[in-house]
Amino acid sequence: MRLGRRFYTRDSIAVARALLGQTLVRLVDDQRLAGVIVETEAYLGAIDKAAHTFNGRRTARNASMWLGGGHAYVYFTYGMHYCMNVVAGKAEEPVAVLLRAIEPTEGLDFMRQRRKAAKRNADLCSGPAKLCQALGIDRQNDGTDLVASESLFIEKRRGPAIAPADIVASPRVGVAYAEEWAAKPLRFYIANNLHVSKH
DNA sequence: CCCGTGATTTAT
DNA sequence: TAAATCACGGGG
Numbered sequence: 529m530r531l532g533r534r535f536y537t538r539d540s541i542a543v544a545r546a547l548l549g550q551t552l553v554r555l556v557d558d559q560r561l562a563g564v565i566v567e568t569e570a571y572l573g574a575i576d577k578a579a580h581t582f583n584g585r586r587t588a589r590n591a592s593m594w595l596g597g598g599h600a601y602v603y604f605t606y607g608m609h610y611c612m613n614v615v616a617g618k619a620e621e622p623v624a625v626l627l628r629a630i631e632p633t634e635g636l637d638f639m640r641q642r643r644k645a646a647k648r649n650a651d652l653c654s655g656p657a658k659l660c661q662a663l664g665i666d667r668q669n670d671g672t673d674l675v676a677s678e679s680l681f682i683e684k685r686r687g688p689a690i691a692p693a694d695i696v697a698s699p700r701v702g703v704a705y706a707e708e709w710a711a712k713p714l715r716f717y718i719a720n721n722l723h724v725s726k727h
Numbered sequence: 728c729c730c731g732t733g734a735t736t737t738a739t
Numbered sequence: 740t741a742a743a744t745c746a747c748g749g750g751g
Contacts (some may be wrong), residue, residue: 580746585736588735589734589736603732603734603735604733604734604743605735605744605745605746606731606733606734606747606748607731607732607745608736608747611746625746626746630744645750655747655748656747657747658747658748661748701746702745702746702747703746705744722750
């Protein structure tokens with residue numbers, strides 16, 4: 529059962545927390561690759577100095593941030609890496625959640641082929657660019673509607689939600705430039721999970 | 728610790 | 740047009 533539009537059309541902190549425990553699914557090259565989302569970061573839009581849309585900045589790169597909840601925002605950085613965000617909120621409200629890590633559950637052999645540097649299972653998807661490499665996510669997936677796509681979507685967790693007591697909040701990674709926004713606890717991860725980045 | 732790598736953004 | 744930046748990852 530896939531997550532519907534209503535799941536995504538909330539503020540990015542609520543979506544970032546609720547995404548923990550859900551399953552990211554990618555169909556590529558006739559393979560089904562999947563993993564449980566274990567680490568996210570919320571980006572709060574025009575007010576957030578760490579966000580690509582700070583001050584309402586709207587460019588060709590970040591255009592999909594305005595498509596509304598449930599779309600993908602995939603960007604290229606450092607000359608070699610892709611990162612995937614899940615857009616939250618309503619259309620014309622540029623807020624999103626960065627997917628920082630998943631615990632791989634399906635298609636590990638195929639992920640390993642794409643992730644040549646990974647030695648252990650915990651190295652496969654334990655970072656925002658690692659999970660994109662493992663799942664074959666790139667700029668072609670930018671703007672994808674996760675509610676409708678056949679090749680990239682998120683399935684609802686079966687069983688109980690992650691308990692609030694098992695969700696750790698900490699400062700976001702790699703945003704030291706963002707002044708007072710750098711220290712805000714907008715990174716969320718599942719406590720004691722081995723597939724979280726920098727554990 | 729340092730470096731690759733190049734699109735994107737920002738300043739001139 | 741040019742320069743600086745970068746929501747990262749891998750290797751020492």
